[in-house]
Amino acid sequence: MSIMIRALVGADVGKVAEFSLRAWALVFESFEKVLGEDIYKRVYPDWLSSQASDVAQTCQNHESTTWIADDNGEPIGFVTVVFTAHSRDHRQESPKTAEVDAAAE
Numbered sequence: 001m002s003i004m005i006r007a008l009v010g011a012d013v014g015k016v017a018e019f020s021l022r023a024w025a026l027v028f029e030s031f032e033k034v035l036g037e038d039i040y041k042r043v044y045p046d047w048l049s050s051q052a053s054d055v056a057q058t059c060q061n062h063e064s065t066t067w068i069a070d071d072n073g074e075p076i077g078f079v080t081v082v083f084t085a086h087s088r089d090h091r092q093e094s095p096k097t098a099e100v101d102a103a104a105e
Helices: 010-035 037-043 047-061
Strands: 003-007 068-073 074-084 097-104
Touching: 010 037, 010 047, 010 074, 047 074
Parallel strands: none
Antiparallel strands: 003 068, 068 074, 074 097
């Protein structure tokens, strides 16, 4: 095992979405238990597609701040950092805070 951190490349997005779904599966299972099957199906009719789309969009929108954990050429994890500018007059462009937007392994 030789893990390195590297920048996201376009070819990684599908794999990232795939293992992200595995990571989110337990979360959505717990939602179904809490909400009950009927409400769950109304609120999350196709969470797999919407979650995969959300992850892909996050990676694409923040490609320059998405990094991949790579094990011998195989993506095994990722993190996306989103920088946010804060200003009272909304003219300031420099980031003042950042948050981890998505991660999985």
